[in-house]
Amino acid sequence: xxxxxxxxxxxxxxxxxxxxxxxxxxxxxxxxxxxxxxxxxxxxxxxxxxxxxxxxxxxxxxxxxxxxxxxxxxxxxxxxxxxxxxxxxxxxxxxxxxxxxxxxxxxxxxxxxxxxxxxxxxxxxxxxxxxxxxxxxxxxxxxxxxxxxxxxxxxxxxxxxxxxxxxxxxxxxxxxxxxxxxxxxxxxxxxxxxxxxxxxxxxxxxxxxxx
Numbered sequence: 001x002x003x004x005x006x007x008x009x010x011x012x013x014x015x016x017x018x019x020x021x022x023x024x025x026x027x028x029x030x031x032x033x034x035x036x037x038x039x040x041x042x043x044x045x046x047x048x049x050x051x052x053x054x055x056x057x058x059x060x061x062x063x064x065x066x067x068x069x070x071x072x073x074x075x076x077x078x079x080x081x082x083x084x085x086x087x088x089x090x091x092x093x094x095x096x097x098x099x100x101x102x103x104x105x106x107x108x109x110x111x112x113x114x115x116x117x118x119x120x121x122x123x124x125x126x127x128x129x130x131x132x133x134x135x136x137x138x139x140x141x142x143x144x145x146x147x148x149x150x151x152x153x154x155x156x157x158x159x160x161x162x163x164x165x166x167x168x169x170x171x172x173x174x175x176x177x178x179x180x181x182x183x184x185x186x187x188x189x190x191x192x193x194x195x196x197x198x199x200x201x202x203x204x205x206x207x208x209x210x211x
Contacts, residue, residue: 055197056087057205059099059127064210066135072142074209076149077135079198080156083190084134089125097124100134110136148173150191154182157190 057078067074081087084101096103102110104121110133111119123129141152144160151173155163166183170176182188202211 055082055200055204057201057208058087059131060205060208062128062131066131067210070135070139072135072138073198074211075198075201075205076194077131077138078201078205078209079194080134080138080153081131082197082201083157083193089127097121098130098134099127100130100137102130102133102137106137107133110140113140145173148176150178151176153191153194154178154187158182158184158187162187 060074060078063074063077063081066072067077081099084096085099087099089098090101091097092101094103097107102124107119107121107124110116114133114136119129124133138152138156141155141160142149145151145155145163151163151167154166162184166181167173167176170181178188178191182191201209205211
């Protein structure tokens with residue numbers, strides 16, 4: 001075989017090997033892309049299922065309605081429901097009922113202020129009424145504490161009498177610090193939980209909550 005012919009054969013073989021490598025690389029890239037797309041499609045429902053357990057949201061239509069009607073942020077309502085019941089209808093040992101865990105005494109107070117003359121304690125098992133009453137009480141507390149939502153949330157958990165006492169001891173609302181001036185670990189944890197989950201609901205459910 002002449003040297004010219006040998007070089008031609010060598011170049012031809014090199015081109016075939018190069019073409020073959022490019023084809024294999026193209027197939028590998030294509031398969032990787034398809035695998036990535038398949039994985040993303042599979043992970044979507046898995047993420048949704050995990051979120052349903054770790055950060056549930058139900059009755060978002062009622063939450064949106066009550067947020068608009070009563071002027072309370074929907075993510076705050078959702079976060080309070082999460083802290084109170086994790087969106088499960090239940091009754092506590094103290095008799096607090098429903099999604100927003102409203103005690104009979106608080107429910108009667110809300111009914112009197114809001115004109116709910118036909119209200120019965122059993123109505124608190126109804127999500128519409130429970131969320132309406134809980135949102136009304138949040139609005140009342142926010143106004144009572146001049147827009148200070150941390151104090152309002154503290155009072156939702158520990159009662160107005162306790163919060164008023166803590167605020168006086170702190171020297172007024174402007175000097176009040178949640179971690180320093182609240183002696184109840186449960187209430188401190190509750191406030192921080194509401195703050196954290198409020199951000200979580202804003203991040204993950206903004207459209208559902210109309211935010």
